[in-house]
Amino acid sequence: MSKTVSIHSFRGGTGKSNTTANLAALIAASGRRVGVVDTDIASPGIHVLFGLEDDRMVHSLNDYLWGKCTIQQTAYDVTASLGCSVDGRVFLVPSSIKPGEIARVLREGYDVGLLNDGFRDLIQALDLDVLIIDTHPGLNEETLLSIAISDVLLIILRPDQQDYQGTGVTVEVARRLNVPQMMLVVNKVPAVFSDAQVKRQVEQAYHAEVAAVLPHSDEMMALASEGVFVTRFPDHPIAETLREVAARLLG
Amino acid sequence: MMSADMDDLLEREMEVARRIQTSFLPEEMPQFPGWEIAARFQPARHVAGDFYDAFPLVQNRRLALVMGDVCDKGVGAALFMALFRTLIRAFAQQHYALRWMNDFSVERLARSVDGERPVLPSVGTSALRNAMELTNEYIVNNHGSSGMFATLFIGVLDPTSGMLLFANGGHEYPILVSSAGVTTQLDTTGPLVGVFPGAQFEIQSATIELGDTLVAFTDGITEARNSRDEFFGRERLYALMERPVSTAAELLDRIQASVQEHMGGADPSDDITLLAVRRQ
Numbered sequence A: 001m002s003k004t005v006s007i008h009s010f011r012g013g014t015g016k017s018n019t020t021a022n023l024a025a026l027i028a029a030s031g032r033r034v035g036v037v038d039t040d041i042a043s044p045g046i047h048v049l050f051g052l053e054d055d056r057m058v059h060s061l062n063d064y065l066w067g068k069c070t071i072q073q074t075a076y077d078v079t080a081s082l083g084c085s086v087d088g089r090v091f092l093v094p095s096s097i098k099p100g101e102i103a104r105v106l107r108e109g110y111d112v113g114l115l116n117d118g119f120r121d122l123i124q125a126l127d128l129d130v131l132i133i134d135t136h137p138g139l140n141e142e143t144l145l146s147i148a149i150s151d152v153l154l155i156i157l158r159p160d161q162q163d164y165q166g167t168g169v170t171v172e173v174a175r176r177l178n179v180p181q182m183m184l185v186v187n188k189v190p191a192v193f194s195d196a197q198v199k200r201q202v203e204q205a206y207h208a209e210v211a212a213v214l215p216h217s218d219e220m221m222a223l224a225s226e227g228v229f230v231t232r233f234p235d236h237p238i239a240e241t242l243r244e245v246a247a248r249l250l251g
Numbered sequence B: 001m002m003s004a005d006m007d008d009l010l011e012r013e014m015e016v017a018r019r020i021q022t023s024f025l026p027e028e029m030p031q032f033p034g035w036e037i038a039a040r041f042q043p044a045r046h047v048a049g050d051f052y053d054a055f056p057l058v059q060n061r062r063l064a065l066v067m068g069d070v071c072d073k074g075v076g077a078a079l080f081m082a083l084f085r086t087l088i089r090a091f092a093q094q095h096y097a098l099r100w101m102n103d104f105s106v107e108r109l110a111r112s113v114d115g116e117r118p119v120l121p122s123v124g125t126s127a128l129r130n131a132m133e134l135t136n137e138y139i140v141n142n143h144g145s146s147g148m149f150a151t152l153f154i155g156v157l158d159p160t161s162g163m164l165l166f167a168n169g170g171h172e173y174p175i176l177v178s179s180a181g182v183t184t185q186l187d188t189t190g191p192l193v194g195v196f197p198g199a200q201f202e203i204q205s206a207t208i209e210l211g212d213t214l215v216a217f218t219d220g221i222t223e224a225r226n227s228r229d230e231f232f233g234r235e236r237l238y239a240l241m242e243r244p245v246s247t248a249a250e251l252l253d254r255i256q257a258s259v260q261e262h263m264g265g266a267d268p269s270d271d272i273t274l275l276a277v278r279r280q
Helices: A016-029 A061-065 A099-108 A113-125 A141-149 A161-176 A195-206 A218-223 A237-250 B003-023 B074-092 B099-104 B106-111 B125-146 B233-242 B248-262
Strands: A003-008 A033-038 A089-093 A130-134 A152-157 A181-189 A209-215 B035-042 B050-057 B062-070 B150-157 B163-169 B175-178 B181-185 B204-207 B213-217 B272-279
Touching: A003 A016, A003 A141, A003 A237, A016 A033, A016 A089, A016 A130, A016 A152, A016 A237, A033 A113, A061 A099, A061 A113, A113 A130, A113 A141, A141 A161, A152 A161, A152 A237, A161 A181, A161 A195, A181 A195, A181 A237, A195 A209, A209 A237, B003 B074, B035 B050, B035 B062, B035 B248, B050 B074, B050 B272, B062 B074, B062 B125, B062 B213, B062 B272, B074 B125, B074 B150, B125 B150, B125 B163, B150 B213, B175 B233, B181 B233, B213 B233, B213 B248, B233 B248, B248 B272
Parallel strands: A003 A130, A003 A152, A033 A089, A033 A130, A152 A181, A181 A209
Antiparallel strands: B035 B272, B050 B062, B062 B150, B150 B163, B163 B204, B175 B181, B175 B213, B213 B272
8 A cells, every 4th residue: 555745845945855855765765666756846856856867857747747748757767866775766756847848837737637646647657655745835736736635744844933834824724634644844953942842842833743853954955955865874863863754654 | 671681681690690600519529549429419490509519628638528508599599508618618628726625615624524535636627617617607697687597518538448527517417328228327416507606516427338328418309399299208219329329420310310200300499419429
């Protein structure tokens, strides 16, 4: 039985795509077949973390939505980009990075049922254990559909008043959509903050479980999306914490 | 102007109207491998309130099938037929962001069982809902005082699987016919279109298997009368459908000939429209 996980943050810059890529790598390391779909059509980026160059991107999610190809044809095996041997596989469905194609989707829209059917077909065709959806910040068509179909919603936020307010909106929507499991990850926490206190305050505010409190990391910043952190720094405390989050997602 | 001249002028104008109305029907049917689509259209007067349509959706991944019957007959009905047909085509091919989220409104969720996951849009459901509900709203809001409305059936067919999503706003039940006879009636899923503000239309599904034929029609068929004032009725119609047939066109010719025979060669008192979709 496969599991669908949406990773979302209400505001941008929380480290959502980074967290998505890291969790995908960790789940693949446990021998699972993982699909990652970049539904951030307006501002795609996770393909960078997996080293998928533009010239290798023959088809994107956009092409599937326009009927140019099947969803399977948009999936790239990016396992080798992890730079280490893993028992599982990671497949990435990127969104187009071409300005004209981004504008076209935003201008014309598409039948949102294509995403729903596409996710299902992808899981079946690639025999996925886990499908991770990297969503667009805020609430839009793709994000709401992704949340609505997910078994688990992982919300990323920073300890910031703007993030706190926005996260409340996402939590409320997820509850209305009856998402079976919801977890929060507080990311980029300054060293002066107490992890335990942050965890307690956030859990009290949203009545939802905080799966991890991740500190701000200079190593992560210095990596600058030129790879997946947990495969470069497998013994780093952040990698260890994310490993626990990955285990929770699978559990 | 002499009365005869007036008659000639009127006749010419009506002929123009007939030609224009015909242009609102599909010039030719969309082609999908493994499928045959046929239609028949016979107005009671020069022009009709009946209409049918068939057009591809979602980059040829789906086929929309439409059958409608605007109340009344003649010029008034024909003008509204053009409006309905245009609105349906336009709304079915527009994407209204987050419109599907209406299903998650507080009111609807309050009615759902606690913990129940929402039913999510599949390919074509948004098009179907938009075409039915937005057309209804447009007619109600802009032409409510005219008292005009339509019965309307819209299906969205997946030509690969044979899955048909449909909504039926008070229209004569279309029928699915297999080699075993009439298997399914595609019942009403909502009210007449253009009457009730905020009307909702449930989406249901059926599957057209290999060798099956979907037949949609207007009440000009079932309510065609003979000299004894007897309706043609569904019983006669079903009997015709249950006889073996090799093409959709052959089936429609058979039905049309039988209805003509029933009427004893008289002109129809109502518009007669048929649409058949056969999976070969």
